[in-house]
C-alpha cells in the first residue's frame with residue numbers, strides 16, 4: 478500500500494497535523510523529537526516527512542513517491558539524508574562527528590540536509606554533548622529528527638532544543654483492522670492484538686504456526702476443564718506441556734488463557750462486542766452457564782498469580798498442574 482499523509486493521519490492524527498502545519502506555514506523546525514513506544518511508526522513518519530521536504534513533484538506536501546528524490550529516500554540512498562542508528566548498544570561520539578563533517582559540506586544536490594537519529598536515548602554522554610553543540614548552531618536548511626522510546630533518558634538540554642511530538646500506540650480496534658486489511662486471519666488478529674500493540678509484532682504472531690496452535694490448545698484446555706475435567710491432566714501431559722515447553726511460551730499460553738476467561742465474563746455480562754474469541758461465542762455461551770461470575774474471577778486471579786510465580790519457579794509443569802487443579806475446583 479502506498480504511504481500517504483492521509484494514512485498516517487488515521488494512526489497519529491496530532492503528529493501529522495503538526496508536521497503538515499509546519500510545512501504549510503514554512504516553519505519547519507530545525508530539530509524534532511519523535512517520542513513514543515515501539516511500533517508507533519516514528520521512523521516511517523520521519524521518512525515520509527523527509528520525502529515531503531525533498532520531493533520535486535509532490536502536490537500539497539504529499540510526496541509523489543516517483544521522483545528520484547522520493548525513490549532514493551525510500552531505498553536509503555539519498556546523499557543529503559542521513560540515518561544514524563546505534564552501533565552495537567550505543568550511539569558513539571564518532572558517529573555524531575561523522576554526521577557533523579557531512580554537514581559542513583553543502584548539500585550534494587541542494588542546500589537542504591536532513592538527519593534522523595534512531596534510538597537517540599542510546600547516545601553516549603560524549604555523543605550527546607557533541608550533538609548538543611550541533612543543535613545549538615543550526616545550519617539554515619538542516620532538519621534533525623531524533624527518535625526515542627524513552628525521552629526521559631535524553632539530556633534536558635537536547636530536549637529543550639527540539640520540538641517534541643508524541644506518538645500514541647495504535648488503538649486496539651485499529652490495530653485489528655490493519656491486521657485484517659493485511660489479510661491476517663481475524664480470529665488470530667484479535668488475540669495477537671491483545672498481546673502487543675506493535676503492528677509488526679502482532680503481524681509476526683499472526684504468521685506464526687506456533688501461535689495459531691497455542692490459541693487452539695487454550696480453547697481445548699478451557700473446554701476440557703469445563704466438560705471433561707478428569708481428562709485435563711492427561712491433556713496437559715500429552716499436548717499442552719509439549720507446546721508450551723519453556724517459561725516464555727508458557728507466559729503466552731497463560732495470557733491467552735486469561736483472555737478466554739475474560740471473554741466468558743463478557744458473555745455473562747452480555748457484552749459480546751468485547752469478546753476476543755469471537756468465533757467461539759457459542760462455546761463460551763454454553764460454558765458460561767455452568768460457571769458463576771465468582772468462579773470466573775477466581776480463575777483469573779489464579780492465572781495472574783501463576784504468571785507472577787513462573788519466573789521464580791523451577792518446576793513450571795508442577796506449577797501449571799497446581800493452577801489447573803485450582804481452575805477445576807473453581
Ligand SMILES: [Zn+2]
Nearest residue numbers: 532541544547
Ligand atoms: Zn517525489
